[in-house]
Amino acid sequence: MNNTLLSLTIAILFGIGTFLVLRRDIVRMIIGLGVLSHAVNLLIVSTGAFSGTKAPIITDNGGHGLSEASSSVFADSLSDGIFAPVLEAGHQVDFVDPLVQALVLTAIVISLAMTAFILILAYRIYEEYGTTDIKELRRLRG
Amino acid sequence: MSIITHLPIIMVAIPILMSAVMVLLRKEPGIQKVLAVSVSFLLSIFSVFLLLQVWSGGIQVYEVGEWGKYGIVLVADLLSSGMLVLTSCVSFLALIYSLDYIEKRSLSASYYPLFSLLMAGLNGSFLTGDIFNLFVFFEILLLSSCGLVIANEQGGVTKSSDKMEATFKYLVLNMLSAxxxxxxxxSLYATTGTLNMADISVRLSEMSSSGTLPWHVFAIALMFIVVFGNKAAIFPLHYWLPDVHPTAPSPISAMLSGVLIKVGAYGMLRVFFLIFTDTLYIFKPLIIYLALATIIVGATSAVAQTDVKRLLAYSSVSQIGYVFLGIGFGSVYGIAAALVYLVNHAIAKSMLFLTSGGIIHHAGTRDMRKMGGMVDSAPFMSLMFLTGAMSIAGLPPLGGFIAKFQLFDVGISEKYYFEIAIALLFAIFTLFYMFRAMLLMFWGEKRDVSEYGDYSTHGTSSLISLPIIVLAIAVVIFGIYAEPLISLATATADQILNPQYYIDAVMTGVVR
Structure with missing residues (x-):
């Protein structure tokens, strides 16, 4: 149920973002880009939360919790189809992948810089052209 | 532990450090100038060392933080280090050119720091072996190049509002592709559980050989075509390029057209021939036909241009199509031809953009209809433009001829007759639009002085003419003595088509 709601939220955010990016107003386009970046970030986080047999968190004793400490496999064995690190057969664990959260942090910082830059650019365009209508920006005949 | 083993990280870390130092030194233009030029020179020497090291000692892997394949690795194989040599040499020359071309205040306040950051982004995206890191370096590239497009040149031929408009288009489209x-x-991480490119490659080929390759890997590969296609401006995604490249100051146009769009071609070679090798049977024809469409659209649009830099920008669109054509053939000789083409186009097009900067400065306008008869008043610029135009058009003694000849030879020997026929037809268009520009600008009557004013009288400074001469010599050398470049390109193509070399070099690392 929760997964369905999360997927639905991401889908709606993508829809809103795409709609706003296609507007004629520059400020709405920028808001649309922000919404799209949040949709992408949510999608990345959502790929990290699942239950299964994979184990990315390694603590000092070689596991990611007391009960799984002895049952992790760290060596790849391609002939058996084992992509390390995984749990041995018969073990299962619920976890949240920390790597995707690190990825999202990086992506948020990057999109912060981009948004700051593009907002200043939009203000300069307003100063130069006296409008925020994207249809007026055709002096280059692009 | 000599300095040689640390070369990959040095190539990325020094420019990042320099950009911070340059901001601190903005009140000292003299020190900034010496420091920027010497560091850029040092980086090009280092990149040559790295290439020699890779040529003699195999693929160099540098584990940042010594986390093995779980951390970020910098991998210098022949493709990466070759691209590094190309970019650091072109950016060194562009930097020397911009010392005299960019307005002084803009130069020390924002130009030096952003140029260093651009070099860091380029070196990083060529060296990294981690696919998320590739994304981060792409963003560094994008943001620093946006700042550089807005930089003011001396004389102010391009209006400020034009720069804003072009940058806005560039930024929005590239943010979407980001x-x-x-x-x-x-999605790739969710599928394979790793971000290391070599590791992803191993896992995907394992899934493919056991028949469990998920269908969405094809969708992911298509997304990467969109991303790299947008960077390289191939057909449906090329509309930003003819606006951005002309409005940028000339040394930045040279960097954008010479090096930055090649990042897209590099990404295509790296990601498709390392990670998505098992999906290539679907995507090779797609790449070939997109490349043909790019060639056609670029060449036909370039014919009608009256703005000299806009013509060169459309020509870049057309020429990158030829590079992608070679990539689409996908054989050793096809990729080697694409690489030779890439290098020759990078050198000749940077040179043409630098020359166009001198021409614009001389004439005070970018409109070719308002020029004419400049062969008398600017003989140096006309000779250099002729050299570049001949190389892009593919006339015999110059580098462009070798590149085009090799590409068409490969296409014919691999029986792509229809594709080569179209490419050949539009190569004739190239000849036409390049020499039309030549005729309009340099030959004929001198322009109407009462209407447009006289040409500027002061000649070109040595800082502006030196980089152009160096690039012109390179164009001639690659045409007359092309064997070393061709053999390097063939070795590189061989390494690209055998991803096992790359995988073996990266995957030996263990977690310490």
Whole structure:
């Protein structure tokens, strides 16, 4: 149920973002880009939360919790189809992948810089052209 | 532990450090100038060392933080280090050119720091072996190049509002493609559980050989075509390029057209021939036909241009199509031809953009209809433009001829007759639009002085003419003595088509 709601939220955010990016107003386009970046970030986080047999968190004793400490496999064995690190057969664990959260942090910082830059650019365009209508920006005949 | 083993990280870390130092030194233009030029020179020497090291000692892997394949690795194989040599030499020359071309205040306040950051982004995206890191370096590239497009040149031929408009288009389209890349990277991570490119390659080929390759890997590969296609401006995604490249100051146009769009071609070679090798049977024809469409659209649009830099920008669109044509053939000789083409186009097009900067400065306008008869008043610029135009058009003694000849030879020997026929037809268009520009600008009557004013009388400074001469010599050398470049390109193509070399070099690392 929760997964369905999360997927639905991401889908709606993508829809809103795409709609706003296609507007004629520059400020709405920028808001649309922000919404799209949040949709992408949510999608990345959502790929990290699942239950299964994979184990990315390694603590000092070689596991990611007391009960799984002895049952992790760290060596790849391609002939058996084992992509390390995984749990041995018969073990299962619920976890949240920390790597995707690190990825999202990086992506948020990057999109912060981009948004700051593009907002200043939009203000300069307003100063130069006296409008925020994207249809007026055709002096280059692009 | 000599300095040689640390070369990959040095190539990325020094420019990042320099950009911070340059901001601190903005009140000292003299020191900034010496420091920027010497560091850029040092980086090009280092890149040559790295290439020699890779040529003699095999693929160099540098584990940042010594986390093995779980951390970020910098991998210098022949493709990466070759691209590094190309970019650091072109950016060194562009930097020397811009010392005299960019307005002084803009130069010390923002130009030096952003140029260093651009070099860091380029070196990083060529060296990294981690696919999320590739995304981060792409963003560094994008933001620093946006700042550089807005930089003011001396004389102010391009209006400020034009720069804003072009940058806005560039930024919005590239932000959208960045989101697509993030989606693709996230899906790839969710599929394979790793971000290391060599590791992803191993896992995907394992899935493919056991027949469990998920269908969405094809969708991910298509997303990467969108991302790299947008960077390289291939057909449906090329509309930003003819606006951005002409409005940028000439040394930045040279960097954008010479090096930055090649990042797209590099990404295509790296990601498709390392990670998505098992999906290539679907995507090779797609790449070939997109490349043909790019050639046609670029060449036909370039014919009608009256703005000299806009013509060169459309020509870049057309020429990158030829590079992608070679990539689409996908054989050793096809990729080697694409690489030779890439290098020759990078050198000749940077040179043409630098020359166009001198021409614009001389004439005070970018409109070719308002020029004419400049062969008398600017003989140096006309000779250099002729050299570049001949190389782009593919006339015999110059580098462009070798590149085009090799590409068409490969196409014919691999029986792509229809594709080569179209490419050949539009190569004739190239000849036409390049020499039309030549005729309009340099030959004929001198322009109407009462209407447009006289040409500027002061000649070109040595800082502006030196980089152009160096690039012109390179164009001639690659035409007359092309064997070393061709053999390097063939070795590189061989390494690209055998991803096992790359995988073996990266995957030996263990967690310490």
């Amino acid at each position: 989101f697509v890349m993030l989606l693709a990277v996230a």
